[in-house]
Amino acid sequence: MKKVAFYTLGCKLNFSETSTLARLMEQQGFERVEFNQRPDVFIINTCSVTDNADKKCRKIVREAQKINPDGYVAILGCYAQLKPQEISEIPGVDAVLGASEKFRLHELMPTFTKVPSGQPAQVFNSPIEHAIDYHASYSLNDRTRTFLKVQDGCDYPCAYCTIPLARGKSRSDTVANVVQMAREIADRNVKEIVLTGVNIGDFGLIDGQRQATFLDLVRALDEVEGIDRFRISSIEPNLLTDEIIEFVAQSKRFVPHFHIPLQSGSNQVLGLMRRRYKRELYADRVAKIKSLMPDACIGVDVIVGHPGETNDAFLDTYTFLNELPISYLHVFTYSERPNTAAVDIKLVVPGSVRAERSKMLHILSDKKRRAFYESQVGRAATVLFEEDIADGQMQGFTENYVRVVATYDPLLINELKPVQLTGLTPMG
Template sequence: MIEEAVDTKSVAFYTLGCKLNFSETSTIARSFKAEGFERKEFDEKADTYVINTCSVTENADKRFKSIVKKAYAQNEDAFIIAIGCYAQLKPEELADVEGVDLVLGATEKFNITDYLNQLSKEEPAVIHSCEINEADFYVGSYSIGDRTRAFLKVQDGCDYKCTYCTIPLARGISRSDTLENVLKNAAEISAKDIKEIVLTGVNIGDYGKGEFGNKRHEHTFLDLVKALDYVDGIERLRISSIEPNLLKNETIDFVAQSRTFVPHFHIPLQSGSNELLGKMRRRYNRELYVDRVKRSKEVMPDCCIGVDVIVGFPGETDDHFLDTFNFLKDLDISYLHVFTYSERDNTLAADMEGVVPMNVRKKRSKMLRGLSVKKRRSFYESQLGKTKTVLWEAENKEGFIQGFTENYVKVKTYWNPNLVNTLQPVTLDQIDEDGIVRIS
């Protein structure tokens, strides 16, 4: 059976979770290509299936089993490999899923091809998983899944101790890529005619901690964005998500006058209640959050601001929730990413009193998602009549081509293949029934 694994020459990938996972999947896929593997789509028959897991919510855990079944249905003799956060946190649980052959932890996943000749379908699933304190080195990565944009990883891990979060347990301490390597990766992306780079990481505002997890600050996040602004060939740079306490005035002001950074911030809030922010062990209060939004809008009036928010955290009363709802309603933001709180093993929040019933969590989540629709509509309406630049994407969606403006307004026009992967100035005309701005 070992010889069969060595001869394996096709591989397919499935990625759950964040942009960071997508960047790492893409890098791992390139390592398979270097070993002579042909890449297949996940719904095609392949000899090896790699599932990059997420464990931010209970739903991501549940999806894993259905994805394994899908792979198994394509080829019962295929090797199925689990990597990612869930694989680090609960390797035995994944190994027990029928069809899974190999589970790799946080450090082992980057050497995945080294393990292939150890596999046999006749054996129980093999686990190679480090203690998370061993994840103290940095592996750079970037995704080049489509022609228009790439996700570039610049940082990994987190030193924060938020009471609801398993990410430090899954990814280890905060550590950063060297500035030299980030610029090298950005240049490689540029050489592939990709127009936009999205910076990713677990806590990218913490960028600058030494390459091997030490606390020597060689460069700051501001140093990083200033250096990236001069990469030839990249038309746009976008900051995926940054903690409010790490989004400094200097960064906001630089983005406002930057050559390539776009006016778009995604700033996690989690709760509009200072009491709950304290219970979550977040490193800011709502007053600082308001200040970051105001500062961004002062220097970039058309800036798009996205917000992460958690509903149903232990101890969240109706008053706490309404406080958050009204806080967001009155804030000059553009859209919300709403997360329904789910208990995670080995977190402090899992043992807190004041558990919110699941039906209440879902009701609150629905209310905030409705608010998000209104916020996005209001933001889009504020942009009508203005001329913005759209980066057009490759997919033909029911006769339309879609893209995003620099400030993240979704736009569509009639399909034209000549527009793909081009930047075009457009005047934002009208909002269609589907909520997307339509260009005539």
């Protein structure tokens, strides 16, 4: 029995797909092992949102060669779709699989052979227009929560983003199939499911035709027995409707936690980014959530240093975020990506300025998170405890995504327990 190890870079969607591919490989007779257990085959599922993600892929390949110089290395994921020839020339890589080919990994593996030193890897890569099939995926046994993929691809041509080039057009599973997978996951004693995709608010497109909406999906999932919590991973503000917010506010299983990409608090920069909303709509969405769910956690994606972001535009973003009742930020530093519209915008922000702006927003995020946590002290909550143990402490998250630390007790792992939030620690 050959041993296979997986390494995942990037988003929750990648984790759901890696887990599904691993199960398919196990069905082919492979034994899944940890990356450092000298596997015969290394599978690296890549991201390419930033230039740093590409560098990480190269580093993981080098580590794989150190662990087993004779090991077979296959690269798949977004980076593999965007730059297959570049990856094929990385020393140690034996195969590159694009978006249409990665779910054929278990079929193609028997035909793979180790590439002689100095020779380019085998490339299995079709034009992104061929990526029209939808492949259902969910993670299992990687962590307490399960990531359930409900949608793939994106029809939004944002100026900075390569995801449509890496994953293709927006497409979805059916409501019935997603509900069935949720039931399968419930049978595995999973308490929480995180819904994931590239643009999950666009759920419902099948063969280019809209057959359902995201609201239809959350209504159906709310009736699934055996799952205590559903969490929405990320949803565009223009697709987060009043009806979705109102449903979550009174639902049995959907938790009061929203992650809503903003990217910029300047309407001028939002226009350059080709986003589909203005900051006034974003503020309205936050106000709507807080009016119905005052203790809701709201996370925000922000990009700093996008071409055209003047100092005044950045200060607009900073002030806008500072005044919003949000809970934390995910800050991304803009990096140039080939074949995107942003690279043609003339006003380029110097790297040092990007770094300084990123630092400012990270500090703001820490302040926002602390203020949100302080607002929760004294409240009763329910925590799903995880298997992350450090220094005799374990942690978990409340419904509204407050990290809670408690003394380690093995009986608490994967259990929902009522707690009283008594005070802040460095961890939560």
